[in-house]
Amino acid sequence: MKLTSEEVRHIALLARVGMTDQEIQVMRDQLSNTLDHFQSLQEVETEGVEPTGHAADVTSIMREDRLETSGDRADFLAGVPRREGDLVRVRPVLD
Amino acid sequence: MSVDVTKLTAHDASRLLASGDTSALELTQATIERISSVEHLTGSFVTITDDLALEQADQADTRLGLGPSPTLTGIPMQLKDNIVTKDVLTTCSSKMLKDFVPPYNSTVAAKLFDQNAVLVGKGNLDEFAMGSSTENSAFHPTHNPWDISRVPGGSSGGPAAAVASGEAVYALGSDTGGSIRQPAALCGVVGLKPTYGLVSRYGLIAFASSLDQIGPLTKDVTDCALVLSAIAGHDPKDSTSIDTEAPDYTDLLTGDIKGLRVGVPKEYFVEGIDPGVGEVVNKAIDVLSGLGATVDETSLPHTPHAMAVYYIVAPSEASANLARYDGVKYGYSTEAPGTMWEALEHTRQEGFGPEVKRRIMLGTYALSAGYYDAYYKKAQQVRTLIRQEFNEVFEKFDVLVSPTSPSVAFKIGEKAHDPYTMYLNDIFTQPANIAGIPAISVPAGLSEGLPVGLQLMASHLKEDTLLQTAYAYEQATDWHTLHPDL
Numbered sequence: 001m002k003l004t005s006e007e008v009r010h011i012a013l014l015a016r017v018g019m020t021d022q023e024i025q026v027m028r029d030q031l032s033n034t035l036d037h038f039q040s041l042q043e044v045e046t047e048g049v050e051p052t053g054h055a056a057d058v059t060s061i062m063r064e065d066r067l068e069t070s071g072d073r074a075d076f077l078a079g080v081p082r083r084e085g086d087l088v089r090v091r092p093v094l095d
Numbered sequence: 096m097s098v099d100v101t102k103l104t105a106h107d108a109s110r111l112l113a114s115g116d117t118s119a120l121e122l123t124q125a126t127i128e129r130i131s132s133v134e135h136l137t138g139s140f141v142t143i144t145d146d147l148a149l150e151q152a153d154q155a156d157t158r159l160g161l162g163p164s165p166t167l168t169g170i171p172m173q174l175k176d177n178i179v180t181k182d183v184l185t186t187c188s189s190k191m192l193k194d195f196v197p198p199y200n201s202t203v204a205a206k207l208f209d210q211n212a213v214l215v216g217k218g219n220l221d222e223f224a225m226g227s228s229t230e231n232s233a234f235h236p237t238h239n240p241w242d243i244s245r246v247p248g249g250s251s252g253g254p255a256a257a258v259a260s261g262e263a264v265y266a267l268g269s270d271t272g273g274s275i276r277q278p279a280a281l282c283g284v285v286g287l288k289p290t291y292g293l294v295s296r297y298g299l300i301a302f303a304s305s306l307d308q309i310g311p312l313t314k315d316v317t318d319c320a321l322v323l324s325a326i327a328g329h330d331p332k333d334s335t336s337i338d339t340e341a342p343d344y345t346d347l348l349t350g351d352i353k354g355l356r357v358g359v360p361k362e363y364f365v366e367g368i369d370p371g372v373g374e375v376v377n378k379a380i381d382v383l384s385g386l387g388a389t390v391d392e393t394s395l396p397h398t399p400h401a402m403a404v405y406y407i408v409a410p411s412e413a414s415a416n417l418a419r420y421d422g423v424k425y426g427y428s429t430e431a432p433g434t435m436w437e438a439l440e441h442t443r444q445e446g447f448g449p450e451v452k453r454r455i456m457l458g459t460y461a462l463s464a465g466y467y468d469a470y471y472k473k474a475q476q477v478r479t480l481i482r483q484e485f486n487e488v489f490e491k492f493d494v495l496v497s498p499t500s501p502s503v504a505f506k507i508g509e510k511a512h513d514p515y516t517m518y519l520n521d522i523f524t525q526p527a528n529i530a531g532i533p534a535i536s537v538p539a540g541l542s543e544g545l546p547v548g549l550q551l552m553a554s555h556l557k558e559d560t561l562l563q564t565a566y567a568y569e570q571a572t573d574w575h576t577l578h579p580d581l
Contacts, residue, residue: 008456015414015459016436017452018444027456030514034457037515038403038470044477051475052482054305054335055291055531061334075198081428090423091435 001035003028100125100171101261102578105318106345108264109166112159119155119169122264123148123213126171130215130262133581137247138237139257141176142184143216155211165210167325172207173263175254176217177224178309179298180204183214187300188232189222191420191427191446201298202333203267203309203326210325215263218253222448223417224274224302226250227520230511231450238507239282240579241545245504248278248520254312255282260581265313265322269299271306272405273499273524276536279312280499280548283538283577285319285565286312288524290556291531292337294323295330303412304335306405306528315575316537316566320344323558339556347559352567353387355560358492362398363523368501371542376498379539379549382571383496383564393488393495397481398526404481405525406518407461407474413451414458420446453514478529485530489554494564497523499536499548523550533558537565538574546577 005021008028012019019027073086082089098108098117111117127145134140148171155169174180177187179197181204186192200208208214221231229237229252237252239245240260247256251268255278258266268275270288279286287310294309301307311322327341359380364373384390422428422442429441447455461470488495500520510517527534532555539549549568553561569575 011456011460011463014463015455016418016439016443017447017455018440019452023452027453030453031456031460034406034515034518035460038407041400041403041407041473041477042469044397044400044473044480046473046476046480049476049479051472052478053475055482055528056335056337063331071198078198079195079425081422081425088423091433091438093435 001032001039003032003035098122098125100129100264102314103261103264104314105167105170105264105321108170112169113163119152119159119213120149122169123152123171123215126215126263133260133262136238136243136581137240137256137260137262138235139219139253139260139262140173140216141186141188141219141234141253144183144214147183148213148215151211151213155213158211166321167207168211169213170264171213171215173216173218173254173257173266174204174214175220175251175266175268177220177269177300178204178267179300180214180217183217185217185300187223188220188234189446189448189451190233193233193427195426199298202295202330204298206326218251218257218266218268220253221250222451223300224250224269224271225413225450225454227273227277227517228510229253230507231448233448236507239504240581241283242504244506245545246281246507248281248500248504250274251278251312255279255284255286258282258284258312258314259579265311265318267309267326268312269307269309270528271303271409272528273521275310275312276524276534276548276550277500277521279536281504281546283546283579284312284314285316285535285537285575286310287319287323287535288527288533289323289327289558290337290533292335293327293341293556293558295333295336297330297332301416303409304416305412306409316562316569317345317348319535320348320562342559344558344562347563348566349563350567350570352383352564355388355494355564356492357383357388357390358393358488358495359390360393360395360398360488360495360497362395363497368498369503369542372498372502372547375540375542375547376496376549379568380496382568386567386571393492395484395488395526397477397484400477401481401526401529402518402522404474404477404529406457407470408478410454410458411461411471412458414455414462417451417455450514481526482530485532493553493560495552497550499523499550503542503545503547527552531555533561535561535565537569538577540574541577
């Protein structure tokens with residue numbers, strides 16, 4: 001399983017992780033190597049086997065719809081990197 | 096009276112506090128002194144909260160003075176730094192969260208604080224709990240107290256090293272593929288990954304949500320039962336929390352395992368295990384047999400595929416969970432100029448370390464169009480087969496035994512160059528996370544002068560059987576009384 005630099009660049013874009021050309025190369029080799037080891041999974045017969053998404057057999061949990069305080073607004077805002085008053089400042093979405 | 100905290104268990108500390116032979120303040124001061132004398136050797140902590148600890152100790156003493164108090168009142172402990180603590184820095188050992196002060200407490204922290212437990216600090220880990228050596232911490236590596244040129248294991252390397260070196264009486268870690276049990280084994284302490292859903296994950300910074308579970312690292316099995324009793328139970332804030340009443344696990348420890356059916360899965364005794372580790376584990380199996388358990392070989396044929404399943408499922412979930420780090424709501428935010436998209440890429444490029452990026456990339460790939468069926472769906476199907484296999488085997492056996500880790504603690508830097516070699520550390524611990532079953536590692540002896548862990552696995556919610564077996568083994572041996580000479 002040999003990934004190309006182009007494929008790795010595409011995944012980095014999907015993951016929104018910036019990478020230098022050198023990082024792309026290292027990542028390409030390491031990911032290719034790791035994926036090689038996963039090929040053995042293809043040998044397992046899984047025709048008709050349901051996928052398991054979760055370790056516990058839980059279904060949708062319902063609760064009463066009622067108002068509760070989950071924390072202090074000022075505490076939550078305190079961690080915001082860029083603020084103006086009580087507003088969260090974001091970067092321009094369009095160029 | 097002055098207390099030697101290096102070997103002190105929580106159950107002994109509780110007795111000393113109840114009788115008035117020591118105070119929470121004395122105990123906490125002694126622990127802080129121990130931290131100042133050995134922390135430069137171990138690097139177990141990201142943050143030391145000595146002022147808070149002394150304040151909490153004072154409150155604990157007030158409570159103890161009023162009469163019988165909960166067992167963990169006044170006892171100094173450490174929490175892994177991915178367990179959020181209100182007003183106390185919680186970094187996940189990542190640059191991304193290096194200044195993050197959570198506005199709320201995790202459920203486990205709240206439960207311990209309700210007992211007036213004393214927090215001495217936050218434990219080092221591999222960044223976002225991704226790793227098996229604690230070398231991936233963005234701040235500093237942790238060193239194994241048995242030999243400081245070696246790793247403590249990971250990702251809960253800080254908690255394991257802190258308990259082994261007496262910098263905390265006990266600690267809480269988290270285990271996604273072995274992150275409690277493997278460092279417990281490498282540092283010679285007890286580490287338990289409970290059944291998925293037994294302990295609330297509310298306030299555990301998410302890595303892989305279908306695998307993550309919080310559990311105790313302690314000096315012996317009684318402490319493990321004690322701490323588990325304090326943190327287990329249903330939590331409406333975690334929708335995967337099991338709606339069950341957790342018993343007092345300490346009541347169940349009698350040491351009698353006559354007639355217990357012990358299975359030895361042959362896939363866990365393969366080439367690649369250090370001969371010294373194999374020898375120690377085989378002797379441990381003889382001990383269980385000598386205690387009246389019936390021991391038979393068994394087979395879990397899909398075990399060799401567990402690692403591929405794990406390294407597809409965990410990174411896939413991680414890639415989704417870590418999408419929240421955008422530099423807007425909280426955490427690190429780049430100084431670089433640019434649009435929202437550019438800033439997002441810079442923030443994540445600068446904020447995440449190499450292993451976290453590798454896993455995000457791996458997961459994004461496995462979930463991407465064209466590869467989803469071949470990787471993610473396939474892994475989930477094999478996960479079903481692994482679960483079914485465990486269910487079938489647990490019809491014939493109460494407990495399964497294996498080594499916790501294929502080797503003893505390795506040298507710092509020895510495996511850091513090759514991600515795949517590092518991933519092999521957790522081959523025996525990942526299956527329990529995949530199946531959601533409980534598993535414990537207990538000290539079982541030394542190889543080359545370094546600790547070896549015995550892993551016991553049981554069926555869903557059979558923590559009682561697991562702890563009973565571990566306790567019986569511990570009573571019959573004295574490995575848990577060995578401590579590093581630090």
